[in-house]
Amino acid sequence: MSGRPLRGALCLTAGLAAWHIGPAATWLPGVRAALPALGGAGDPRHVALTFDDGPDPRSARDFLRTLERLDVHATFFLLGSRLHRHPGIGRALMEHGHELAVHGWEHERPWLPRLRRDIRDVARAVETVHRVGGRRPLWYRPPYGILTGGRWEAARRSGLRPVLWTAWGRDWTPWARPDTVLAELGASLRGGGTVLLHDSDRMSAEGSWRAALGALPDLVAACRAAGLTVGPLAEHGRAGPSLRPPSPGRGDAARPVQLRGPAPR
Incomplete structure (x- = not known):
């Protein structure tokens, strides 16, 4: 192949690569800040609490008990394959007033374009959440927080709104402790923010x-x-x-959250 056909093939390949991986730039905090709806910006008087990677029978009871004691509800981004195996946990989350959302079918890395599979897997996860929870989910957060062209199109076709986060706790690491989680969150958490934590270690330490x-x-x-x-x-x-961020009114600016956790042991 040479000349014009080769240039055409190269342009096609480059275009496909850009379509596939270009949206992944939203993983970067600076890019998310320029896209507040995608980043999870909301009412500056509110903080959205979200969890990824469940449901997990080893930890679900502890999270349910703690959130009930704190009188707090949260959004759980669930993996469809795990919810299919543990539907009782999904029902318990709903019964306790929590919101079910979609984290995909499996927790896979998005190295290669796979539009048909993305569409199929997200649709399967939506159907599973709907069947277990009794209502269609609204939100989608891709595994690893990495959006691709295929994942974005899959969310659009399933009627989901992609939402990432404004603050995370790096709670998936082997050295994570409550105080380190609070320190990480405190670096960027403000009113109107969306917190990313994990209620399972299936994909973590x-x-x-x-x-x-x-x-x-x-x-x-x-x-x-x-x-x-x-x-x-x-x-x-x-x-x-x-999740269009509201225009702050007087005295309604995003407030910083002063996080001072327990002293490290």
């Missing part, structure tokens, strides 16, 4: 979910001390579930 669990009481207390409510994404935007 063994036992790391305990760091997120242990950080919850101080996280919620600090948000409330700042005059902020904590809840699911469904309650995060005055402009409705599209």
Whole structure:
């Protein structure tokens, strides 16, 4: 192949690569900041609490008990394959007032374009959440937080709104502790933010979910001390579930959250 056909093939390949991986730039904080709806910006008087990678029978009861004791509801981004195996946990989350969302079917890395498979897998996850929870989910967060052209198109076809995060706790690492989770969150958490934590260690260091669990009481207390409510994404935007950030009114600017967790042991 030479000349014009070769240039055409190269252009086609380059275009496909850009379509596939270009949206992954939204993983970068600076890019998310320029796309507040995708990043999870909402009502500046509210903080959205979200969890990824469940459901997990080893940790679900602990999270349910702690959130109930704190009188807080959250959004759980669930893997369809795991929800299919543990539908009782999904029903328990709903019964306790939590919101179910889609994290994909499996927790796979998106190295290669796979549009048909992305569409199929997201649709399967939506159907499973709908069947277990009794209502269609609104939100989609891709595995690893990496959007691709295929994942974005799959979400669009299933009627889902992609949402990433504004603050995370790095709770998936082997050295994570409640105090380190709070320190990571405190670096960027403000009113109107979306918190990313994990209620399972299936894709993380063994036992790391305990760091997120242990950080919850101080996280919620600090948000409330700042005059902020904590809840699911469904309650995060005055402009409705599209998560368009509301225009701050007088005295309604995003408030910082002063997180001071337990001293490291």
